[in-house]
Amino acid sequence: MSALSDINGVGLGLKRELIPQIQRHFQHKEPDALISNIDFVEIAPENWIGAGGKYADQLAWFVERYPIACHGLCLSLGGPDPLNTKFLKQVKQFLSVNKIPLYTEHLSYCSDNYQGKPGYLYDLLPIPFTEEAVHYVADRIKQTQDILGQRIAVENASFYLKAPMATMDELTFLNAVLTEADCWLHLDINNIYVNSINFKFDASEFLKGVPAERIVYSHVAGHYQQTPELLVDTHAADVIDPVWKLTEEAYALFGTFPTLLERDSNIPPLPTLIKEVNKIAELQAAAANVERLTQSAA
Numbered sequence: 001m002s003a004l005s006d007i008n009g010v011g012l013g014l015k016r017e018l019i020p021q022i023q024r025h026f027q028h029k030e031p032d033a034l035i036s037n038i039d040f041v042e043i044a045p046e047n048w049i050g051a052g053g054k055y056a057d058q059l060a061w062f063v064e065r066y067p068i069a070c071h072g073l074c075l076s077l078g079g080p081d082p083l084n085t086k087f088l089k090q091v092k093q094f095l096s097v098n099k100i101p102l103y104t105e106h107l108s109y110c111s112d113n114y115q116g117k118p119g120y121l122y123d124l125l126p127i128p129f130t131e132e133a134v135h136y137v138a139d140r141i142k143q144t145q146d147i148l149g150q151r152i153a154v155e156n157a158s159f160y161l162k163a164p165m166a167t168m169d170e171l172t173f174l175n176a177v178l179t180e181a182d183c184w185l186h187l188d189i190n191n192i193y194v195n196s197i198n199f200k201f202d203a204s205e206f207l208k209g210v211p212a213e214r215i216v217y218s219h220v221a222g223h224y225q226q227t228p229e230l231l232v233d234t235h236a237a238d239v240i241d242p243v244w245k246l247t248e249e250a251y252a253l254f255g256t257f258p259t260l261l262e263r264d265s266n267i268p269p270l271p272t273l274i275k276e277v278n279k280i281a282e283l284q285a286a287a288a289n290v291e292r293l294t295q296s297a298a
Contacts, residue, residue: 006067007102007217009039010280011260012273013071019058021270026065034274037281040067042260045103046074049094059098069102069217069260070095071186077140077154078109078127088147095148102216104153104186105144107137107177126159129166129173138180145183153184153216158191158223158233160198170195171209178214185211187218189250190262193243194223194231203246207253217258220247220280235264239276244283251287259284 012018025035041062048059062068072091075084095103108124127133145151156174168176178185187210196203222237239261247259259280263273 007040008258010037011040012038013262014041014043037277042069042071044073045070045091045094049090063098068100070100072105075105076109078137092148106157107154108157124157128163129168134176138177141181141183153186155186155188156191158194171206184216185214187215189246190221190243194233197231212254215257219262221262235262236266256284256287
C-alpha cells in the first residue's frame with residue numbers, strides 16, 4: 001500500500017463550487033486554519049478527463065497541493081455489457097499524468113444495452129448476491145486491474161431492493177468478491193448504516209465482518225429519511241449521529257484510516273461544510289490517542 005501513503009487523514013469530495021472557496025484560503029502556498037484539516041481530495045475522473053481551459057488549470061492547482069483519489073461513477077462493474085476498456089485506458093493515462101495513486105469504483109452496476117447501444121441508468125443498482133455474480137464481478141475487477149496496471153478498491157454500495165435470487169447476504173458477497181478479485185475496499189460507512197435500516201440488520205455486526213487489511217479509505221455522508229424504515233443515500237445532508245458513532249466504532253476496531261466527507265448536492269458554504277471535516281479529524285485524533293494509551297499500558 002506504499003503508493004497510497006499520501007492518502008491519509010481527512011478528505012473532502014472536490015465539487016466545482018468548492019474550488020474557488022478553497023483557493024481563496026491558501027496564503028503563501030500554505031492553507032489557513034479553516035482548511036487545515038483537509039489532507040486529500042477526491043474527484044470523479046469522468047468529470048475531469050479531457051477537461052481544458054479553466055478546469056485544467058484548476059485540476060493542476062490541486063494536483064500541486066493535495067493528494068488526490070479518483071472515485072469512479074460509470075464503470076458498471078456488475079453490468080451485463082463488456083467493460084468499457086477505452087474508458088479504462090483514458091483513466092490509466094489520467095492517473096499517470098496527474099500522479100494519482102488510487103482509483104476506486106462502486107460494487108454495483110449502472111448501465112444496460114438498449115437496441116444494441118450501451119446506455120447509462122443514472123443510478124447505482126445492486127448486484128445479485130450469488131456465487132455466479134461473485135465470479136463475474138471478480139473477473140471484471142481483475143480485468144480492470146490488469147488494464148490499469150494497479151490494484152483498485154471497490155465501495156460497498158447502498159441499495160433498496162434485494163434480488164430474490166440472492167443466495168448470500170451482502171457482507172458475505174462483499175468479502176467473497178474482495179478475496180477472489182484480490183482488490184482493496186473503499187469502505188462507505190453511511191452505506192452500511194443506510195442498508196442496516198432498510199434491511200433490518202445490525203450495522204455494528206456488519207462492520208466487525210469487514211476485512212480491515214483491505215480498507216484504503218472510507219466515506220461518510222448524509223442521507224434522506226423518506227420513512228423511518230427507508231433511507232435514501234443522497235449525499236445531500238449533514239452526517240447524522242448514528243453514522244458518526246459507526247465511524248468511531250470503525251476506528252476502535254481497525255485503527256484510524258483515511259476518511260472523506262461526501263457532499264454532492266445542497267452544498268453549504270465552505271465554512272459550514274468544514275465543520276464536518278473537523279469532526280472527522282477530531283474522531284481520528286481521539287481514536288489515535290486511545291490507541292497510544294492502550295499501547296503504552298500494555
